[in-house]
Amino acid sequence: MAAPKKVCVIGSGNWGSAIAKIVGANAAQYDQFDTTVNMWVFEETVNGRKLTEIINTDHENVKYLPGHKLPPNVLGVPELVDSVKGADILIFVVPHQFIVRVCDTIKDHIKKDAVGMSLIKGIDASPEGLKLISEVIRGKLGITMAVLMGANIANEVAEEKFCETTIGCKDKTYGSMLKELMQTTNFRVTVVEESDVVEICGALKNIVAVGAVLLHGLPRLPLPPSWRAAASLTSSPPATGGRNRKIGEAFARTGKSIEQLENELLNGQKLQGPATAMEVHEILKQKNMVDKFPLFAAVYQICFNGHPVAEFIQCLQNHPEHK
Numbered sequence: 001m002a003a004p005k006k007v008c009v010i011g012s013g014n015w016g017s018a019i020a021k022i023v024g025a026n027a028a029q030y031d032q033f034d035t036t037v038n039m040w041v042f043e044e045t046v047n048g049r050k051l052t053e054i055i056n057t058d059h060e061n062v063k064y065l066p067g068h069k070l071p072p073n074v075l076g077v078p079e080l081v082d083s084v085k086g087a088d089i090l091i092f093v094v095p096h097q098f099i100v101r102v103c104d105t106i107k108d109h110i111k112k113d114a115v116g117m118s119l120i121k122g123i124d125a126s127p128e129g130l131k132l133i134s135e136v137i138r139g140k141l142g143i144t145m146a147v148l149m150g151a152n153i154a155n156e157v158a159e160e161k162f163c164e165t166t167i168g169c170k171d172k173t174y175g176s177m178l179k180e181l182m183q184t185t186n187f188r189v190t191v192v193e194e195s196d197v198v199e200i201c202g203a204l205k206n207i208v209a210v211g212a213v214l215l216h217g218l219p220r221l222p223l224p225p226s227w228r229a230a231a232s233l234t235s236s237p238p239a240t241g242g243r244n245r246k247i248g249e250a251f252a253r254t255g256k257s258i259e260q261l262e263n264e265l266l267n268g269q270k271l272q273g274p275a276t277a278m279e280v281h282e283i284l285k286q287k288n289m290v291d292k293f294p295l296f297a298a299v300y301q302i303c304f305n306g307h308p309v310a311e312f313i314q315c316l317q318n319h320p321e322h323k
């Protein structure tokens with residue numbers, strides 16, 4: 001029988017911890033996985049104790065996923081290089097702004113035949129154009145990559161509410177292995193081969209989520225309730241408690257900057273929607289296509305250029321599709 005596959009979860013934020021809860025339970029249950037699951041923890045001090053010590057003693061990430069026990073076989077590791085040693089499966093789940101540094105740190109320390117799976121929502125924008133985060137990782141590490149994306153809110157998944165998600169994986173053998181690692185009774189996994197589509201939809205969805213929330217935050221526009229409901233249907237997570245919703249509502253209400261609200265309200269968690277709107281805006285500008293995506297442009301202008309939230313309606317009224 002093949003040696004059990006060793007898993008490392010790279011990241012221990014809100015989603016990283018919720019995922020470690022699932023992966024730890026499945027690794028303990030299925031023979032094809034090594035029981036111990038490493039989880040890289042960006043070390044910090046919480047209530048006078050190291051976060052790794054809290055995780056490894058109390059089995060709870062009290063800062064990023066309070067109120068949920070992690071399986072005891074999930075081991076918090078503060079050194080990134082140590083955490084990935086010997087791992088056959090690398091699950092990438094850090095905020096997207098940190099991924100390049102993570103890859104540069106581990107590139108000489110991973111197994112060459114490891115398989116990676118990115119749970120990171122976002123894109124990489126540079127003067128060379130748009131790159132998917134999985135492409136960035138593949139380019140840096142030279143490993144096979146899959147992705148997992150869904151309308152998933154970490155706290156809901158940790159509470160074991162019924163949710164579905166999609167693994168995008170071009171290789172069917174890896175696809176079924178990753179499904180066994182991720183699926184539970186209440187976290188249902190579909191595997192498809194169109195990995196790039198799954199990934200770009202996961203990233204762009206966060207911009208739409210911010211847009212839907214900004215609309216909800218508009219107090220006196222003559223929008224019928226059905227319109228607001230339709231907006232939220234395009235992305236149900238912000239309607240049920242995501243961070244895009246929390247910050248989007250506060251932004252529309254207070255007029256404070258996104259950065260200030262992230263610092264004030266998220267306790268170290270990172271908001272992804274507005275950052276993705278900025279990166280997508282860069283790409284659209286490069287390609288002279290800003291006018292073709294008025295919703296993305298409006299989210300960018302409102303979040304970063306001081307445009308009034310009420311401008312959202314004009315952008316939709318003037319959408320090229322209606323001309």
Ligand SMILES: NC(=O)c1ccc[n+]([C@@H]2O[C@H](COP(=O)([O-])OP(=O)(O)OC[C@H]3O[C@@H](n4cnc5c(N)ncnc54)[C@H](O)[C@@H]3O)[C@@H](O)[C@H]2O)c1
Binds near residue numbers: 013015042152153155
């Ligand atoms: N939270 C969710 O509900 C959810 C759901 C689906 C997908 N995602 C995606 O998962 C990814 C990770 O999000 P999350 O919710 O786990 O993170 P998070 O926003 O909760 O936490 C921030 C994490 O970044 C770490 N960090 C801070 N500074 C760092 C640095 N300099 N280098 C490396 N790490 C640093 C913190 O220790 C913490 O673990 C994101 O791309 C997000 O879009 C999140």
Ligand SMILES: O=P(O)(O)OC[C@H](O)CO
Binds near residue numbers: 242243245271
């Ligand atoms: O908590 P949010 O708003 O960042 O959403 C997290 C996920 O991306 C939702 O799918």
